[in-house]
Each structure stands twice: as structure tokens, then as C-alpha cells.
Amino acid sequence: MNPRPTTAGSPTLLVIAKEPVPGRVKTRLTPPYTPQEAAVLAEAALTDTLHAVLRAPARRRVLVLDGTPGRWLPPGYEVAPQGSGGLDERIAAAFELCDDGPALLVGMDTPQLTPDLLAQVGRDGHDAWFGPAADGGFWALGFAEPARAGALVRGVTMSTDRTGAVQRRRLVDAGLSIGRLPTLRDVDTAADAASVAACCPPRSRFAAAMASLAQAVR
Incomplete structure (x- = not known):
């Protein structure tokens, strides 16, 4: 799968995982899932996220990783x-990896992410971008000037x-x-996983992993 061409004004996209x-x-998925099953779901969510970011316009794509890359890394x-x-x-340090120009950081917990959700970043004239999460946190955070992130995070x-x-x-x-x-x-949580799987894009690895685990229980 080839990434979209890099264009002027496109952000650096960071995935912290x-x-x-x-x-x-x-x-927090265990129980009902075993640690091995939770890791399968985590890998699927991370892989979906990485491929979505790969299809979004970007100057650079950086995986900020706790651990070692595996076959799941495209x-x-x-x-x-x-x-x-x-x-x-760790979020502040991730933004320190960026050059001048806009940067957006996302996590590995939103496999329903699509490239279109990231398309506006760096092109709409804002100083920052914020993606709220339903649990009261946030799934995305960006800055037109990444050097400002440290003091604000x-x-x-x-x-x-x-x-x-x-x-x-x-x-x-x-x-x-x-x-x-x-x-x-x-x-x-398991309830989150079921809800997110239901709204994932077609051919989602996360949705497929959820379906496979559900089938194994039957």
C-alpha cells in the first residue's frame, strides 16, 4: 500500500504506541479476554491505525514506540x-522529534480512524488541533508549531x-x-471494543479480530 504523495503544508503525523x-x-480488556487475546486486539488496532495514517497526507510519519517493531509495522x-x-x-517528547511545520499525534486506541479525519490538519490555519475521546480524554493532539507542545502538555x-x-x-x-x-x-474495555468494531471501516483488522474471537467462543 503506497502512502499519498507528500504535499506542502502537510503535517508530521506521530503515532504513540x-x-x-x-x-x-x-x-483493562482482561477479563473477559485473556492477555493473549487482548494483545491480538491491540495489534489489530495498532495496525489499522498505522495504515490509516499511511494513507493520510504527511511530510513525515513517525511511530513513537515503547518496545520493538514487529511484522505489523508497514x-x-x-x-x-x-x-x-x-x-x-512522553507526548511532549514525541513533539520534540518534529521539524518546523504542523504536527499531529494520535494513539493506538482508535482503529476506526480514517485518513479523511486527518486531512484538515495543517491546512485550515489553526494553531492547534484537538480530538476529544468519549471517555473524557483525547485521541489526537496537534500543533502548528510543535515547539510549543512541551509547555502546553x-x-x-x-x-x-x-x-x-x-x-x-x-x-x-x-x-x-x-x-x-x-x-x-x-x-x-470490552464494551468499548465491541462498539468500536461496529463502526470500523471495511476490511478493518480490528473488526476482523473481534469477530474471530467471538467465533472462537461459540
């Missing part, structure tokens, strides 16, 4: 290790139902114009 190793990823990506510290520190408490509101308030208080991306649901 964890290697899908049983017992280290998607632990060509077309730079790979960089995650920084140390909490998630706020560090210190935000992550993984709470107020994380998104606090992060967005940081952007507003800094006087940034914000491009709002659609609200998406993260895959954290």
Missing part, C-alpha cells in the same frame, strides 16, 4: 523510542475523565485557535 505484548497492553515510517516519565512527558494529568477538558483549556488559555476533530471512542 506500545508494542502489543501480552500482559503489557490493553490490560513501510513508510520512521521509528523512535518513547521518552521516559509519565504520558504527558507537561503537567496535564493523563488517563482521567477530565484529561481532555484540562488539555483543551491549556490550549484556550494560551490563546491558540483550535481545530476540533470528531469525538472518537477509545478501546479500553
